[in-house]
Structures are given as structure tokens and as C-alpha cells.
Amino acid sequence: MRTRRLLTAACVPAALALTLTACGGGPAALPSASGPSSAEGSPASGDSYQQVLDAAPVAAASRIPSGSLMATIKKRGTLVVGGTDTAALFSLKDPVTGKLTGFDAGLAAMLAKYITGSTKTKLVQVDVATREQLLRNGTVDTVFATYSITPERAKKVDFAGPYYSSGNAILTKKGDTAITSVRDLNGKNVCAQSGSTAAGNIKDFAPKANVLLFDGNSQCVQAVQQGRADAYVNDQALLVGVQYRDSSVQVVGKPFTTDPYGIGVPKQDPEMKEFVDAWLKTIETDGLWAKLWKATLGTAVTGAAPKPPVIGSAEGS
Structure with a gap:
């Protein structure tokens, strides 16, 4: 049975009280995929994206035992990451440089x-349909x-984390006032991604x-833009x-669920989950998690970086 994750006042992270700093007028400039904009790198906004990556730690050799997945990755010299290059603020590719920036992209790096x-x-x-398969087949x-x-x-699959908490919300055309909460979705054409938790939550x-x-x-966004949804x-x-x-387009209302984000790792390599959890704890404790948030999501929302969710706190993590 799918677990409904209701959003309560006690579990709303600061990141969910989002107020865009780039509303109105034309679309705001995106963080550069070769590094942050000058505003991101200014003293007022903290370390730049590249500065955060430069400060990231390297594990001691004793943390990477022979025969482990981590040892295989270290020998290869590259971490193979399942992800996307079209998610602004999380993982976005610069069409000129080909580089990725964003919260997820930064964590992966x-x-x-x-x-x-x-x-x-x-x-x-x-995508939603292929994530588990690609982890399971290596x-x-x-x-x-x-x-x-x-x-x-x-x-x-195994999940390290959670490393962030969000929740289902609603996107409509800019200026649409007919939908302001989840209850207003009744009788409306509502788009969701196949296999996503959102699809079931809408029905709930x-x-x-x-x-x-x-x-x-992108297909769901286009459906809203074109009036098909x-x-x-x-x-x-x-x-x-x-x-x-x-x-x-506009984001309306407040999140009506809570969704903890995890880092997917292969279940056949259980030592990888323990290793990634330990790494997450390290970057959270030394402040790099918060600095990365400020250099990515923090360029679009107001307020201080939220407190990361407790590792292992989500059912399934």
C-alpha cells in the first residue's frame, strides 16, 4: 500500500516556505552552468558554487575498502550518476559549456x-520509469x-539520506485564480508524471x-502552457x-504532502548506502550542505538555508 505523507506544521522545512526572488517581469537569469552569477558569488550571498565544490572533502583511503563499489568508482575516476540536465536549480546543463549546476548536480560532484x-x-x-532499473543493472x-x-x-534500491525535503504543489498558468489549493483540482484536468508519487496523491x-x-x-509544463491541462x-x-x-506559469498554494528526497544506490552494494550516509553527515556538519543550498536554491528563494532532514528519518531510508 502506498504511504500517504501528509504535510503538518511540525514537519514543514524552511525550504518549503518558498518566496521567489525572481517574480514578475521577464524570467530571471539562471545560475550559470559554468558557475554562479556574480550575485551568487557576492559576499552577501556566501560562497559561490565553484567555491563550495573546491572546499568539498576527500575520503581517507581507509574509508574505501578493496572490492567495494566505492573502490571500483575510485579506480574508474568518475562517478556515474543517474539524473537529468533540465531541472533548473537542481541539475541544469549550460548549452554552451555543457557543464551542470544545481543542488543535485553539486551534491553528485x-x-x-x-x-x-x-x-x-x-x-x-x-526518468521515473528507469531509475530503479538502471541502479539494479549497474x-x-x-x-x-x-x-x-x-x-x-x-x-x-537502497536510499541514502534523506538529503532534502519537498512536497507536492501545484503549477498553473500565470494569472489563473481558479486554482489556489489542492481541493480546487476536483473537476480539473491535472497533469502528473507517470509512476510519480504525485499521480496517486492527486487521487487522494x-x-x-x-x-x-x-x-x-517538460510535457506536463507544455500541457499547462497550451491549456490542455x-x-x-x-x-x-x-x-x-x-x-x-x-x-x-506560477506555483500556487502550499505543499499538501511532504516528500523526502533520497540518493538512490544499488541494493546489491549495501556498503555504498552506509558510505554515502556518512558523507552526507560530514558535509552537513561542516556547513557545505547549507553553502551549496545558498549557491543554488538560495539564488531563487528567500531566507536562510533550511536544516537538512535527519538521515534515516524517512520510511525506506
């Missing part, structure tokens, strides 16, 4: 450095893809909604990234 001494990663595109070493932890998914919270399923994020439901953090890039 930092984990690569922890294992190999270099931030070099190789991206393999994944195509990728790990998945950084705003990957919600669920008990069902944890039967197939708005049982009279007509759910339209598409494979990818009245709304698109996904994790608020992702939808904020869409709004950050496109002033024709």
Missing part, C-alpha cells in the same frame, strides 16, 4: 570528489534526481480530478525551478 578526489561525473539520463552508481523515498521503491486529495499522465516534466502537480522544489525559468 561533491560525492565524486569524496570518492575519487575529483568532481568528475558522467550523467546518464533517467548502469549507474547512484541516482541524484529529486528522488522521493518510498517504502515501495526501497524494496528495489482531489478524487474528482481528471489525471493526465505524461512521461516527463489546468494544472501540473509535482514536488514544489521542481515547480519553483520551472517558474524560475518561465514567467508564463
Whole structure:
């Protein structure tokens, strides 16, 4: 049975109280994929994206035992990451340089450095339908893809973390006032990605909604833009990234679920989960997690960096 994760006042992380700093007018400039904008690197906003990566630690040799997946990655010199290159603020590719930046991309680069001494990663595109398969068959070493932890998914793969917490929210056309909360989705055409937790949550919270399923994020955004869907439901953090890039859409209401994001690792290599959890604790304790948040998500939302969720606190982690 799928676990409903209701959002309560006690579990709302600061990151979910998002107020865009780039609202109105035209779309705001995106963080450069070759590094942050000058505003991101200014003293007022903290360390730049590249400075955070430069400060990332490297694991002691004793932390990487012979025969482990980490040893294989270290010998290869590259961390193979399942992810995306189209998620603003999380993992976005610069069309000129080909470099990735964002919260997920930065974490992946930092984990690569922890294992190999270099931030070099190789991206393999994944979607909701392929993440578990690519981890299980060894195509990728790990998945950084705003990957919600669920008990069902944890039967197939292991999750390190959680490393971030978001929640389902609603995207509509800019200026649409007919939808302001999840209850308003009843009787509306609502898009969600196939296989996502959002698809089931819509039915739980708005049982009279007509759910339209598409494979990818861009297809759902286009459906809203073209009027084929009245709304698109996904994790608020992702939808904020869409709004950050496109002033024709808006995120409305408050999150109506809570979704802990995990780092997917192969279940057949259990030592990898323990290793990644220990690395997460290290970068959270030394402040690098918060600095990366400020250099990525913090360029689009107001306030201090949120406190990261407790590692192992999500069912399935």
C-alpha cells in the first residue's frame, strides 16, 4: 500500500516556505552552468558554487575498502550518476559549456570528489520509469534526481539520506485564480508524471480530478502552457525551478504532502548506502550542505538555508 505523507506544521522545512526572488517581469537569469552569477558569488550571498565544490572533502583511503563499489568508482575516476540536465536549480546543463549546476548536480560532484578526489561525473539520463532499473543493472552508481523515498521503491534500491525535503504543489498558468489549493483540482484536468508519487496523491486529495499522465516534466509544463491541462502537480522544489525559468506559469498554494528526497544506490552494494550516509553527515556538519543550498536554491528563494532532514528519518531510508 502506498504511504500517504501528509504535510503538518511540525514537519514543514524552511525550504518549503518558498518566496521567489525572481517574480514578475521577464524570467530571471539562471545560475550559470559554468558557475554562479556574480550575485551568487557576492559576499552577501556566501560562497559561490565553484567555491563550495573546491572546499568539498576527500575520503581517507581507509574509508574505501578493496572490492567495494566505492573502490571500483575510485579506480574508474568518475562517478556515474543517474539524473537529468533540465531541472533548473537542481541539475541544469549550460548549452554552451555543457557543464551542470544545481543542488543535485553539486551534491553528485561533491560525492565524486569524496570518492575519487575529483568532481568528475558522467550523467546518464533517467526518468521515473528507469531509475530503479538502471541502479539494479549497474548502469549507474547512484541516482541524484529529486528522488522521493518510498517504502515501495526501497524494496528495489537502497536510499541514502534523506538529503532534502519537498512536497507536492501545484503549477498553473500565470494569472489563473481558479486554482489556489489542492481541493480546487476536483473537476480539473491535472497533469502528473507517470509512476510519480504525485499521480496517486492527486487521487487522494482531489478524487474528482481528471489525471493526465505524461512521461516527463517538460510535457506536463507544455500541457499547462497550451491549456490542455489546468494544472501540473509535482514536488514544489521542481515547480519553483520551472517558474524560475518561465514567467508564463506560477506555483500556487502550499505543499499538501511532504516528500523526502533520497540518493538512490544499488541494493546489491549495501556498503555504498552506509558510505554515502556518512558523507552526507560530514558535509552537513561542516556547513557545505547549507553553502551549496545558498549557491543554488538560495539564488531563487528567500531566507536562510533550511536544516537538512535527519538521515534515516524517512520510511525506506
